[in-house]
Amino acid sequence: MAVRDDNVNTIAAFSLFADLTGPQLEEVAHRFEEAFFGDGERILRQGVSGSGFYIILEGTAAIRVNGVDRSTLKAGDYFGEISCLLGEVPIADIVAATPLRCLVLPGGQLEGFLTAHPKVMYRLLQGEARKLKNTTKWLS
């Protein structure tokens, strides 16, 4: 087994990629790009097109809707998938609450990535189901 770089080791611990083999994890780390955002920097912008699918490697971020922080995201969490899946502009800002390190996949590549990795798609679907359940609970 080759010595893995840091990002491969990091994502190996994320539930989204729990079913992938070592070479598959390396392929994922190559396919995604790394991005860094300073404290307070916006990553997704409400109403601005062309964004991507992000997975947080390190740091925390705020979900901000119309200027109000609604929730916090941490390492292993992901965001931007709703905008990518629907082909619509984001409905919230995502703002770095600390220095933030992420992996990012352009929106147009998410479908190809998920269909090539059905186990990741299933894990993502579980994540979306959890979000829907929490939202339903909150509404009721």
Add this chain to the structure above:
Amino acid sequence: MLVGSGPGGLQLSYSLSRLGIDHAVLSDDPAPGGMFRRWPVFQRMLSWTKPFTGVPRTSRAYERYDWNSLIPDEDAHRAIMPPLMDGTSYFPSRPEMQKGLETFAERTGIRIRYGCHWESTRQDKQEFILGTSDGDYRAPVVVFAVGVAHPYRPPIPGLDQVPHYGDFRPVESYKDHRVFIVGKQNSGFEIATGLLPWARQLVLASPGATKLSVNTRTLVGVRARYVQPYEDAALAGGVIILDTTIEEVRQEGAGFIVRTRNATDGRELPMAADDVIAATGFVSPLRDLPALGVATFGQSHLPAQTPFWESATVPGLFFAGTLNQGSPGLKKHGIPSNSGAVQGYRYNARVLARHLAETRFDVRIPRPQLQPAETVRFLLNELSHGPELWHQRSYLARVVHVDGDRGISDEGILPLSYFIDAGGPDAVAVALESNGQGDPYPAVYLRKNGVVSERLLAPHPLLDFTGTQYQRELGGILDPVLSASPSPA
């Protein structure tokens, strides 16, 4: 202080000088040119300069077609590259590029302390102290334009024992060899292209699939110049392209065994080779800057930067040249800016010079005033001919402020992400954008009462956005802010 004498350092020094900003430039090299004093290894650039375009070479619009000349304010120094090229290719040779940079530095009087080696960096209250081979230099602002040219090898066992791209031997020495190239970016394909008439077998391998620029419709991917090995592989010649991880490189006799593993099915495939070359990219030679707190990211260890190319973690340290890739901007649809190449970062340097002049040296650069009736036409002309927008799509924008009392002012070129995120008076920014599928199209960002809204216009088959349909559409978008501006006198 400015460190580096490649194109980024030269452009910034020139632009600072024209704004009257005193500064010193240090360089380890003996003369200007940076990495173009050595590379590309096959001595031909990937960036073109079209000699004949129908646009005067002394015009700003010509810069769209000339990716290699630095950008002066004076017409006399424009388009330095075309007369230096011998006409055999619209990609300049490496020596022609070097000559172009030397000529720009000489004609515009850029002063550089050559042979001065930057050794260390310290911070003392409001100042930075650069330890160099010529002693200490102190300055409140330091800009590093030191390139991304330090060889990088991923942590693969045995890969540290093989030559890197920069160690490429004379091409004849690979005669009838089996050559294994680790890496499938432009540098790997450049070497493969050069070895086609020499090598018996060429293997290019890395975990990710090969992208081609003609498919991405951007500079992402292998450029058309280097696609020949790809066709050779597709037609089952002597080239093999593998999407595999490289598990190990082991010396065996006079050659090597490379153990590869398929990323999809996990199957292992050992391959014998006479030569292995690591075309695995480069990192930025930042020395002790990470210890000072400069955050880096990605395989190239780029310094993370703000929209104005300041370290995201150490205020006062700035970057120019290809290091500007560490300020990715919006990166819409995953398409990067051209900040990694001369045709992109030469504009960043000019914007950075203005930013430093205004924020650090109390220089106020006048803003030309516009009349409401001419604003739409002005912006559409910039979208059709402004080289900054063409080369730095979704990254640099032409910005116009609309103030109820002071009227309409041309704020010049600014980073688009700064315009969107920073807030400010009612204003409009226009940029060109691409989504990797069709032709580029204009994007309009309107800021009204602090809220920015995005509008994308349709592309035009002839890339001309000055027609009446665009005038009508942009006029309609701008109406909420322009109708509130003062009437012309």
